[in-house]
Amino acid sequence: MAEATAEYKVIGTRPIRPDGADKVTGRAIYGGDMRLTGMLHGKVLRSPHAHARIKSIDTSKAEALPGVKAVMTVKDLPKAEARMAAAGEMPINVKYLSNNVMADEKVLYKGHAVAAVAATNVHIAEEALALIEVDYEVLPPVLHVLDAMKADAPLLHEDLKTTELGQPTETVSNIASHIQFKLGDPEAGFKEADVIVERELTTETVHQGYIEPHNATALWNEDGHLSIWTSTQGAFVVQKQTSEVLEIPVSQVTVTPCEIGGGFGGKIPVYLEPVAAVLSKKTGRPVKLIMSRTDEFEATGPTPASHMKIKMGAKNDGTIVAAEATLMFEAGAFPGSPVGAGCMCLYAPYAIPNMQVDGYDVVVNKPKTTAYRAPGAPNAAFASETVIDELAEKLGMDPLEIRRINGAKEGDRRVDGPTFPRIGYMETVHAALEHEHYATPLTGPNRGRGVASGFWFNVGFMSSVVINVNSDGTVNLVEGSTDIGGTRASIAMQAAETLGIPYADVRPSVVSTDAVGYTDVTGGSRTTFATGYAAHDAALDVMAQMKQRAAGRWTSDETPVGPEDVTYADGVFACTKDAEQKLTFKEVAALMPRTGGPITGRATVQPRGVGGAFATHIVDVEVDPDTGKVTILRYTATQDVGTAIHPSYVEGQIQGGVVQGIGWALNEEFVYRDDGSMVNSSFLDYRMPTSLDLPMIDTVLVEVPNPGHPYGVRGVGEVPIVPPLAAIANAISRATGKRMTDLPMSPGYVLSKTQNGD
């Protein structure tokens, strides 16, 4: 457990979060809490079919219902053209984005939005939905990636031409793109191998499962300006995507991020915001929309099901000499699965001389997938990390030992090109090897211990911070990063550290897009890294001005004092030219009205030295031989967290990621009928882990500071979900002697494997 070090006064401590009191007393305003004068309530009509052509929509009966103020369909949106735009450095296809917000011509999944109603209350709105008459021509759906890749598969998009290795082709198919990364000569590599393992593995569609449903309240004002209040990971992304869908300038859209009840990547794209906006424009009143849990499952962005082929070869000494993989990911109804990230992360923990990774992004009649915590990486690691485990088993080698032998270090190259800067992967392997958990024998029948590693590259993107100094020597920090996991604290702590003042003296505020500089999404494990970086830089801007103020106070005709003559340590400014002259931070703040006025520091960053994150997990399981039910006995997660700014929140991120990984491994899946309708779209039937299913998740914070950040921060939030799927599969394999190749490893599956598996 990291604590404040001699090096740092604030970083490494565990203060309470600024939003804590509001959140435990119910004062915090989430999107669903929005109430505006004259507000209407909206509801979305969704397709009952997974694949159908819309022949006509008759909204007249709905419009005639008393209390209904407006009905909208895709006709109320600008006709979306196929053009690329950027939102938070991530390219988006505006036509696909728009058509996902409201179906145009075809519905592509059950739950696809078809129309929407604004009414004086939700009951009338719901009643009105039933009065909208949609004439569908039902088409055969295609629900699985392998089926969708077949030449005779039903086509979702009749104009979707496959992009082959980055080049456009004339081939129309459900394969949106095929990518490939290659390093060395895999064919030659496999010839050197003494042992080769080949496997096909699958994962099912799973959902982020955040507590709070999607919501949006919009007011399209008389002056043409659109205001949106929503629970989002990125107010500026909502601003950008809404402006793209509605074809209005970004500056005509103000987004106020409300508090957010979980996101995990699922609260980045817009679903309801453009709908609320159009309904507000049509009615002249604010309109609020909130999804039901069924809407969440059927019509937001889960993470893809995948089909993966893996082949790895090693020498008898354990050296991995070659690796191949083919990842086929379901994008959902529109192109854009995280298969690219999966390809990049799959073998990243290992220095393998010869590698080839192919990825396929395939559309199917399911909701469009979106980001979910290290998107693509858990799927990929489930495949690669179980095959490495099998290699180790075949070589009679400790599974951490094979990782120790092959682990990636500074200077090693990833399959997608970049070489690693200083990383801490080996430190996580050593931390696992040396952990009391790993040293403690696991005894008893039907028990097994598994390990697995994982990588996530993290992102930097852009952030802006302003720091204003108060007359009492405290400061206010203005930021644009939605706080999901305690980033108000972790960013304020970096400002406090830089300013040499207590954490409690920094008051952070997350404000609307009108009141802060552009700031990318809270995602990609970037917020404590990049917005913290901006806070550090803005604090430096404050310090430079304070030194100038102190110098001005101390300057005289005889002795001119410049800011370069002012030192600052332990909260005290001192003059190198006159040892008598000292001013505390609070004194310089109090003197502002007499030294030139207020002090405001500002910084914007786009840091390029993002530090990748590695984790190695150990898990002990027990498998009930009669039912196949798996119990997690013990779980230890080691992770290179760079510098742990707020260790409790780092531990929380790790524990949360592991828990989500456990759910994904053991129980979670979207279950579909053949017609493409989901049968378990509620929390009663979609089985997420509860606290009763889980042991304490032990965490080991390995701190290898990231040289690309002033305080050594690495993103920590995503990588913890990468190893659990494989670690648990490996543990079950060790317990049962059978390799697990398909998720979820629910009791029925495990039982069938132990009875029939290889």
Next chain:
Amino acid sequence: MAEATAEYKVIGTRPIRPDGADKVTGRAIYGGDMRLTGMLHGKVLRSPHAHARIKSIDTSKAEALPGVKAVMTVKDLPKAEARMAAAGEMPINVKYLSNNVMADEKVLYKGHAVAAVAATNVHIAEEALALIEVDYEVLPPVLHVLDAMKADAPLLHEDLKTTELGQPTETVSNIASHIQFKLGDPEAGFKEADVIVERELTTETVHQGYIEPHNATALWNEDGHLSIWTSTQGAFVVQKQTSEVLEIPVSQVTVTPCEIGGGFGGKIPVYLEPVAAVLSKKTGRPVKLIMSRTDEFEATGPTPASHMKIKMGAKNDGTIVAAEATLMFEAGAFPGSPVGAGCMCLYAPYAIPNMQVDGYDVVVNKPKTTAYRAPGAPNAAFASETVIDELAEKLGMDPLEIRRINGAKEGDRRVDGPTFPRIGYMETVHAALEHEHYATPLTGPNRGRGVASGFWFNVGFMSSVVINVNSDGTVNLVEGSTDIGGTRASIAMQAAETLGIPYADVRPSVVSTDAVGYTDVTGGSRTTFATGYAAHDAALDVMAQMKQRAAGRWTSDETPVGPEDVTYADGVFACTKDAEQKLTFKEVAALMPRTGGPITGRATVQPRGVGGAFATHIVDVEVDPDTGKVTILRYTATQDVGTAIHPSYVEGQIQGGVVQGIGWALNEEFVYRDDGSMVNSSFLDYRMPTSLDLPMIDTVLVEVPNPGHPYGVRGVGEVPIVPPLAAIANAISRATGKRMTDLPMSPGYVLSKTQNGD
């Protein structure tokens, strides 16, 4: 009418205000519109006596009333000590401030707050007030300044020792202070005079008469942080004063300024905010308080009644050689009338070699006065400008001619010390002399034309602005100045001018004290001047960064380009080293993600080059000889406005100031019974001018740019109220042949003067 000049593209135009749509559609959130979950409603119990000792307060019956959640008295406030603090550079005595918020030991005016209740609705709160039992020992009140100055007058504060010419004394009296300014040798000066006029003049207490009553909503959160929403001229003043009264750090108080329905100086000090805060702390719930109109009249801060003695002497050629004045101002219940400002402004329009001005700040049993548009100056100008008019009359000289002869110019000295920089007083006199109004003879019986001049020094204080650049080349401007008279526009225009972009591309936001640097009150005619100055400087910070970005794009190994090699004109950046290289403002904005990230500009200012404002008004009146009723026939106001940023709003300020001056001159007054109770505390009985009472007010914008501001801005909002009182008095004198020496010049007064006056 000023229009955009060749010099400026945006400044001088008349775009619509950003808050216009919200204000005409009712969307704008004023303080009274605040609704928070679980909110309680508060009411204040006020003293029925103008002067009494509080022997005891029994709140038990009120507390027992169902629905009452808390009752507070002064016991719930920290015991206020007599100590000075600063709020917006204005010194405040915290004990007096606190005791005005809630009476301690004594009540000093009818309406003085004694207790407060928070209940589930306003009706219960009101009912509870009646259940609070206060035992008063009633004391004799003193209601007029001359009475209060008498040696045997009842004392309001038994410990108030007179400050005599800046020195503390042991004299206990109602005279809080006596100040004196002196220049030259008045006694010798009067010996040179051929004509001397001496007069005693009086004005009555008048109110700002803003439409929206005072309000405050407070939430004292579980974590100790206090949030306040209020209609105020200065969020940071409310923050500071609330923190002083409650003895908590300023950083524990967040103030969100709501839209404000008029202030005119009256919405600067706190009345309800600390009460709402304490009631919230006691109940754990948000509490809202709103004043009634009677509360407004009886318990906020009107401008003082005054008694003034004036003596001026001139030679036959019109040269004024000496002037004396004694101004006695009623401070109300606590020290602090604007008599100092009155003394400073009184003779400021004139270069008089010998002057002495004495001022007395006197407490009486009326509500504590506060600022009202050029506070102190209209009273003073009423005295001096009618006496100058009489001098001119006695000399047989045109009243503008005597001003032309004696008018102050650059380098002339004010009685209080400073010498004038470039000012435009003479230009206003010439503008009046040359105006068609002045050239047109006024004919008909009972008619008269009056002129008068006025001065207001304006203030600078401190402001902070941040400008964030959007990807579409528009910008968001963050400011802390409450917008009362269109300053969102006038500040955004200065940013647009500096950035070389259209006005519509700047979106200003007025935010809470958490989200912007320290910014002083919207008052003292400082906002367009000082916050506009900060907007200009923040825009320069943006431009410097944009030049750096452009330079970075154009730099190559062969040709390094620095920001100094980049020019900017007409919205286009160009490279002095390569004529081919050009980028528009919008292009540089769009390139931000590829040139280093977002751009944020920041500036804080404390400008010292505030430009004083002068005005000269012409008014024609007709007096009904039977009733004494005065009708304003025509009114022309000339004013040196520096540079008119938004001419319509400058004209609006002038027209508004004149209208308030007309009301003050002709009708407005607080009428008291001998016991100190006000008899006309409603808008039915307190007679403000309506549109039916008024002609069109013609304005002449004289633009003498202020050298102390990058765009030459001078404050324009206050000085228009300075001349009307005297101008109308002079017009009535010319119409009736009788000198008017007392305000208001209501029909009865005018009739009595014309029948009995001198």
